[in-house]
Amino acid sequence: MNLQQLEYIVAVDQHRHFQLAAQHCYITQATLSMMIKKLEEELEIKIFDRSKQPVVPTEVGKQVIEQAKVVLQQTKRLIEIVKEEQGEVKGELSLGIIPTLAPYLLPRFMRSFLKKYPQVKLKISELNTGEIIQKLENQHLDAGILATPLQRSTLIEQPLFYEQFFAYASSDEKLLQKKYLLPKDIDVNRLWLLEEGHCLRSQVVNLCELKKKEQELNQLELETGSIEMLKKLVEANQGVTILPELAMQELNARQKNNVRLFKQPAPVREISLVIYRHYIKKTLIDALKEEILHNIPADMKDKKKKDIVDIQ
Template structure:
């Protein structure tokens, strides 16, 4: 038995297909199949049921794969520990970030991060909160950048900043003559939301207490996949949406006329770096934190003390 064989059975479990697993491991399917067969002969068990498509692990195979993941992960920590002790910050850094944050935060810090840490290989995936949590638990990413709290004792949250929500509305809305608004000023029957699966949708629902109010159906039944789409819908079909303040950075002067701010205490979402509890790439995590905080406005950082209303 060797680590290569353990990595192969992990890949097959992930892809449930020998050819795809072989491609992911950069070996031929014949080589991968032969190595798996040797491992099964050595252990005198069948790890995979090849009679089913897609291929699935046997009951004993599931237990072996779980232990293989633990073994491979722990072995990788040896190299990571050595890297952490060296002055040079290097290595692979896998980052997951939610879609309502990625288009606005990444352009702010990523260019300087890549320049300042040339020996770090950065892999970024735009994922929903639920998917980030799953991948952290499976050790498929190192850190998530997302809205918290998550209330998951397997994860460690490190708050970075608090991002205010603002209102984006058509000029037809009655409240547009006001400078500051309250949540109750919003007509929920004219409110456009992101599709299910986005944490921002849940936060807006909680802010506007939609669960406790009746909501009529728009003539156009539409759930957007992005903040940019929400803005377009408001501009084309009128109505209201609620967006995070970093999304204001790329707006035109004309679009900014559609923005209204909430009256204090302003509703905000907490943005954090989230890692699995056994995470050890502390220097890489600190480098990411520092680069993000360099570009975030001072009033948004978690060190400030101001009247806010945190929305979960």
């Protein structure tokens, strides 16, 4: 048994096709098949059911593949340990971030992080929550920044800050007559929402108890993944939307007059740095976390659980 054989079975599991896996590993299909067959003979099991297309792992094969992933990760971790001992912060870090955070959080830390660590290459992908989870579990991302908790045993969540929700309404909305709002004050028929697939949409649906009322919102269907678009819709077409705290800080003085707070306990979402449970780039990830926290308003880090309601 060797590391190459483990890499090959992981590749076949990911691609569910021997030829595609061989191309991914830059070897011939015959070589890949032979190496996997030798491993199966050594273990005296069948790792893959070749009678099915696409090829699938057997039940015992699934366990072997999962352990192979751990072994490969821990092998890479040996290299990281040496770098840490030498005090090096360098290498490539792939990061996924949800669209409702990216425009407001990235400018706060990205430039200073890259300046502080010139030997680091940061690869950032704007992805929805489901995509980030999948890529973390498949080890195609090193870390993700998204709303938590996720309740995934495969992932580790490191909370960064708590982002409060605010109502943003057009000037003629009656709710602006109030200083503090309750979720029930929002007319669901005048509420602009993000498209399906965004965690912020789900949080707003829960906040405004829309699960039983969403069918009423059928006069106009508009799909957008942009908070900026929601703001423009409110300003141009009337109505109301819900903004997270970092997006609020982009508003000008005139726009802030159209913002209302919710009554305490304030609704918030928890934002975390999320990593795979067998992650390897500890030094890089710790450096990234430190830089993010350094550039986040103190009150967003120090919110107490008793003063907030986490919306899931």
